[in-house]
Amino acid sequence: MPAIRSKPLSIRPSPLSTDSGKGSSVYTKSSRLRNHHRTHNENTLSPKTVQERHSPHLMRNDQHVPQPQPSNANGCRQPLRLNDLEVVRTLGSGGFGSVMAVRIKAEERRRRAAEGHHRMEGEDLFYAVKSVDKESTLHDEADGDMQPFALAEKHRERRALVQLPWHPFVAGILNAFTDPLNTYLLLELASGKSLHYYLKKAEPLPMKDVRFYLANVTIAIEFLHENGIIHRDVKPDNFIVGPDGYLQLCDLGSAARIDDEEAWSYTGVGTSPYHSPEVAALASQYMPVERQYRWSIDWWAVALIAYELVAKRPAYVPLEHIGDPVNDFPTRSWYWPPGMNINNSLDDLVRGMLDTRWDQRKSKGCIWYKGRFQNLHIRQHPFMGKVNWKKMEQRRYSAPSITVPYPKMTDGWNRQPFMSQDTIPGLSIADLPVSHRHDKRFKCIVPIPPPSEH
Numbered sequence: 317m318p319a320i321r322s323k324p325l326s327i328r329p330s331p332l333s334t335d336s337g338k339g340s341s342v343y344t345k346s347s348r349l350r351n352h353h354r355t356h357n358e359n360t361l362s363p364k365t366v367q368e369r370h371s372p373h374l375m376r377n378d379q380h381v382p383q384p385q386p387s388n389a390n391g392c393r394q395p396l397r398l399n400d401l402e403v404v405r406t407l408g409s410g411g412f413g414s415v416m417a418v419r420i421k422a423e424e425r426r427r428r429a430a431e432g433h434h435r436m437e438g439e440d441l442f443y444a445v446k447s448v449d450k451e452s453t454l455h456d457e458a459d460g461d462m463q464p465f466a467l468a469e470k471h472r473e474r475r476a477l478v479q480l481p482w483h484p485f486v487a488g489i490l491n492a493f494t495d496p497l498n499t500y501l502l503l504e505l506a507s508g509k510s511l512h513y514y515l516k517k518a519e520p521l522p523m524k525d526v527r528f529y530l531a532n533v534t535i536a537i538e539f540l541h542e543n544g545i546i547h548r549d550v551k552p553d554n555f556i557v558g559p560d561g562y563l564q565l566c567d568l569g570s571a572a573r574i575d576d577e578e579a580w581s582y583t584g585v586g587t588s589p590y591h592s593p594e595v596a597a598l599a600s601q602y603m604p605v606e607r608q609y610r611w612s613i614d615w616w617a618v619a620l621i622a623y624e625l626v627a628k629r630p631a632y633v634p635l636e637h638i639g640d641p642v643n644d645f646p647t648r649s650w651y652w653p654p655g656m657n658i659n660n661s662l663d664d665l666v667r668g669m670l671d672t673r674w675d676q677r678k679s680k681g682c683i684w685y686k687g688r689f690q691n692l693h694i695r696q697h698p699f700m701g702k703v704n705w706k707k708m709e710q711r712r713y714s715a716p717s718i719t720v721p722y723p724k725m726t727d728g729w730n731r732q733p734f735m736s737q738d739t740i741p742g743l744s745i746a747d748l749p750v751s752h753r754h755d756k757r758f759k760c761i762v763p764i765p766p767p768s769e770h
Contacts, residue, residue: 398493400424402744406732413448444505447498476571485536487566495742506564512552525716532563542689549586550617561715580604592616611681619669661699
């Protein structure tokens with residue numbers, strides 16, 4: 317089969333494609349200001365001090381280790397190409413594509429290490445790749461009913477991600493590619509499982525852990541809203557527990573800018589049990605949500621996550637299971653599981669945020685406070701009073717003990733099959749040991765009956 321040439325989509329430069337100094341990527345106004353102040357300050361330093369700051373390979377005895385030349389004449393590292401990567405694990409699949417864990421091929425890592433890219437030395441570097449089938453999106457575009465939604469959906473996640481500066485609580489984008497069959501997003505990989513997975517496995521969480529996760533969720537949503545983006549599909553499945561135990565928000569496939577009227581022309585996006593009353597009332601009518609209600613969409617879902625952290629079950633069942641959402645939703649009520657001893661301040665926080673009357677609801681959005689967007693109802697609520705928000709944002713709290721580090725992506729059996737090579741022509745599939753490949757080895761095991769009492 318002839319080699320497939322992949323081409324990158326229009327996107328900001330990847331952080332992997334640059335080195336410090338002349339070729340550094342500039343993402344935001346704030347980063348440009350930091351670079352300006354750094355350059356201005358360096359103009360006042362001695363040449364030796366500047367050299368030491370930019371040359372980590374200068375020894376204490378001033379013995380300089382020769383550095384390889386950059387990869388090109390502009391002083392920038394070459395960006396990763398799609399065919400530099402190989403799939404090592406399938407992480408999941410959804411309505412609009414599949415997500416895979418990938419690593420840089422060994423020969424490519426050796427080549428880049430020889431050119432001076434020292435991050436390529438040592439252990440494998442893993443990333444996430446999200447592939448979207450072009451044929452499915454073209455089919456939806458041809459469908460008269462789905463056409464407006466398909467056109468908006470086609471590049472929504474990429475457009476949302478490239479507008480965001482890097483943030484530790486949101487999985488960022490590194491690059492984007494296309495081949496004849498798919499489009500691909502190269503993303504940061506949080507090497508853990510979803511918050512939903514841990515909630516199913518864990519015992520009821522103590523209140524300090526509920527505060528920890530609720531603070532993580534709040535910080536991530538505040539960051540999106542500060543940049544004018546509404547996620548619109550906030551739920552435990554879309555928060556990944558990283559190796560340090562902190563949450564990372566992912567899957568911005570439903571995200572939209574607050575002022576993008578075209579993206580808001582279709583309301584029924586996201587997951588129905590986490591829809592706010594305003595979205596549920598309009599979804600079946602294909603009517604856009606008025607701008608004043610848009611901020612509250614994510615915060616309604618945050619309140620539902622707070623409920624789920626304690627109750628370990630959704631507050632609402634899917635709307636299609638109970639009838640017409642337009643008539644049912646305003647009259648529905650939720651309740652804590654019988655016999656559960658609920659913290660009074662937590663109950664007050666959740667009830668205030670889940671008031672179906674929009675004008676009476678608490679925490680409908682953020683306000684500009686001390687130079688940034690903050691949800692003061694959550695941050696200043698008595699239930700969250702023990703949280704040092706600066707310490708949380710700097711990730712200096714010890715994470716809850718339920719978070720178990722995810723094994724190395726190339727270790728262990730693959731519980732999900734790989735996509736076939738002909739469906740992802742621009743990507744290679746790693747040649748893993750037979751013992752690690754997906755098969756039906758556990759489906760033929762006959763359960764052993766418990767021993768008889770006699």
